[in-house]
Amino acid sequence: MLEVVRVTLLKLSRRQKRVLQVLADVVLLWLALLMAFLLRLGWDDLPAWDSGFLWLFVFAPLTAVPFLIRFGLYRAVLRYIGNEALSAMFKAISLGVLAFALVLFAYSQQFLIPRSVIFSYWWLCLVFLGGIRLLLRQFFLGDWFFSQTTHKAPGSLPRVAIYGAGSSGNQLLAALRQQKSLLPVAFIDDDPTLHKRVIAGLRVYSRQQAIKMFAELGVQEILLAMPSASRARRREVIESLEDLPVHVRTVPGIVDIASGRVDVADLQEVDIVDLLGRDAVAAEHTLLHRCIEQQAVMVTGAGGSIGSELCRQILAVGPRTLILFEHSEFNLYAIHAELQAQISRQGLTVALVPILGSVRDVQHVLKVLKSWQVNTVYHAAAYKHVPMVEHNVAEGVLNNVTGTLNVACAAIEAGVANFVLISTDKAVRPTNVMGSTKRLAEMVLQALSRESRVASLLDNKLTVLNRTRFTMVRFGNVLGSSGSVIPLFREQIRKGGPVTVTHPKITRYFMTIPEAAQLVIQAGSMGQGGDVFVLDMGEPVEIVDLAKRMIMLSGLTVRDDEQPDGDIAIEFTGLRPGEKLYEELLIGDNVAPTEHPKIMRAEEELMPWPALRHLLDELNNALQQQDIPHVRQLLRQGVKGYQPESAIVDWLYQHGVQSKD
Incomplete structure (x- = not known):
């Protein structure tokens, strides 16, 4: 019956609802006035209705309702009424009662009533009009107070406990009660002054009482409401x-x-960053702005995971022009649309230029740099997936090495002031083609930084003055990048497993994409020319431990020899071609601190430009002949520490060998 009434009322038009509210308030005002007289005089001593007493019931709504209208009480949606509406009601009723008292004072000869009646009328109006709105809010939400405090609440909804009884926890509780998709049954909080207390109808438990609480209340999920915690x-x-x-x-x-991107009620899986527990260091304002503010900046690979985040952070600093250089049409469209929306939303004056192109087209790169007189280039375009590059050696070398050489030489000829290469920890003593190509790309910039003049791309007989400051920034895995293990694990857990890990002892460094991009920008501002900067990645993480923790935080158990009845198994698939057990950030031991606590300067060996130029020519010839064994030999010859740990698995090379057989 109550549900029928609730649905019927909700279906009324807005005008009909307002009329009902006004009528209800008039009746409640009359009731409050009558109760005020009864409390002071009693039923037997009430004035006679023909003595003017009846006119008081005319003046009561005439003095109160206009204030209720003025303060917007009839515009508020009862289902979502909050503290602001209750505060407005307090002001409206207080002013209404004051106006009523002034009317009585003006006509004191006709209406002689005790002063205490006015005070009683005031607080009774607050109780009646405020109370009815709170009751109707709960009624329309279908979420009566007592249903939340008993163990016999509807069993169809998953029972959850909210960790954190502060403002965020209470906002989350209110949102969950409105959405009715989860049933909050308890708070957990570390503040001992809150333990055993009841907040918004839920009891607060300590962390030590959690196990007992789960057994009593049947909790199936914990929601962390700690957005501001470190x-x-x-x-x-x-x-x-x-x-x-x-x-x-x-x-x-x-x-x-x-x-404003998300709301408190937008629940997420536990961020892997929370498992790592490492807080980002605040950015140095001067370093962020030095190479960007009111300058023309180009990002190659602008649609990739690192490139796109670089673009977001560069846009926030305030460049004059931001050029998005990207080979993938879809990725370029996506990042351009996102940044253009941000520019429109914030009223920025940045000129945003999306350019389709490949870093392997040196003339196209040069034309873009010259056309917009670019001051700073962030070179993020590269093939980074280790097994994929191992199976496509020629493309990996052409994109990572030749592409970097092209953009670097174009930058010199166009007079670009700053050039920052996004490198990787896999460039250190690499066991794969991807890592060796990235180290060779570093060596290209190191060698060019020592050359005062280089050959012109437009006319090989001419040379151009080298005024470009080259900087390389090396770091490990970034969370959420393309090919990252984290989304893979989540998807495997969602499907019921198994979770696949390549080796029981494999470890990796991790950093968030925003933190990495921010540090890249700051490191690029500190370079003197030919610098290799290494980001402080914290402690390496064992991937198998990461997998286990993600399984357990999903409310599941690991199935192994100790727990044969567990939910999710972890399978070891073996190292993939070119994959290392451990990643390193430094080739040697020569490392020096910088003005930023998370950035170090590495002193790496370099190859003089004439010798490196000869090696690159040989490498190019081997690529043209599709001589993959010779390519690997040249990479070993040029890159210190490169030791391939697998046979050649390049698809084209293997197909050619099989065809000969």
Whole structure:
């Protein structure tokens, strides 16, 4: 019956709802006035209706309703009424009662009533009009207060506990009660002053009481409402929950909430960054702006995971022109549309230029750099997936080495002031083609930085003055990049497993994409020419431990010899071609600090430009002849520490060998 009434009322037009509210408020005002007289005089001593007493019931709504209208009480949606509406009601009723009292004072000869009646009328109006709105809010939400505090609440919804009883936790609770997709049954908080207290109808438990609470209330999931907590703090909390058989999710970070991109109610899986527990260091304002502000900047590979984040952060600094240079049409369209929307939304004056092109087309690159008089180039275009490059050696060399050489030489001829190469930890003592090509790309820039003049691309007989400052920034894996293991693990867990790990002892360094991009920009501002900067990646992470923690935080258990009845198995598939167990960031031991605590300067050996130019010519000839064994030999000859750990698996080379057989 109640449900029929609720649905019927919700179907009324907005005008009909307002009329009902006004009528209800008039009746409640009359009731409050009558109750005020009864409390002061009693029923037997009420004035006679023909003595003017009846006129008081005419003046009461006439003095109160206009203020209720003026403060917008009839525009508020009862289902979502909050503290602001209740505050407005307090002001409206107080002013209405004051106006009513002034009317009585003006006509004191006709209406002689005790002063205490006015005070009683005021607080009774607050109780009646405010109380009815709160009751109707709960009624329309279908979420009566007592249903949240008992163990007999509807069993069809998953039961959740909210970790954090602060403002974010209460906002999340309100959102969940409105959405009715999850059933909050308890708070967990580390503040001992809140333990055993009841907040918004839910009891607050300590972390130590969590196991008992789960058994009593049947909790299936924990929602972390700690958006402003540090990563170290979030990691501590997550680790304390790992042994509990529940799924753990979290509200977004405080930066995302403040920017308006997401809401407190937008629950997410636990960010892998929270598992690493490493807080990003605040950016140096001067370093961020030095090579970008009011300058023309170009990002190659602008649609990739690193390139696109570089573009976002460069746009925030305020360049004059931002050129998005990208080979993939779809990736270029996506990042251009996103940045253009941001420019329109924020009213920026940046000229955004999307350019389709390949870094292997040196004349096209040169034309773009000259046309917009580019000051700074961030060269992020590269093939980075180790097994993919191992199977496509020629394309990997042409894109990573020849492409870098082309953009670098074009930058010199166009008079670009700053050139920053995005490198990788896989360039250190590489065991794969991708790593060796990235180290060779570093060596190209190191060698060019020592040359005062280089041959012109337009006329090989001429030379141009080299005024470009070359900088290389080397770092490890970034979370969420294309090919990252994190989304792969999540998808495997969602499908019920198994989770595949290449080797039980494999480790990797990890950093978030925004932090890496920010550090790249700052490192590029510190270079003197030919510098190799290494980002502080923290401690390496064992991938198998990462997989286990992701399984447990999904509310599942690992199936192994100790737990044969577990939910998700971890399978070891063996190292892929060219893959290393451990990644390194430094080739030698020569490393020096910089003005930024997370950036180090590495002193690496280099090859003089004439010798390197000869090696590159030989490499180009071998590529033209599709002589992959010779390509690998030349890479070993040029890149110190390159030791291939697998046979040649290049698809074209293998096909040619099989065809001969």
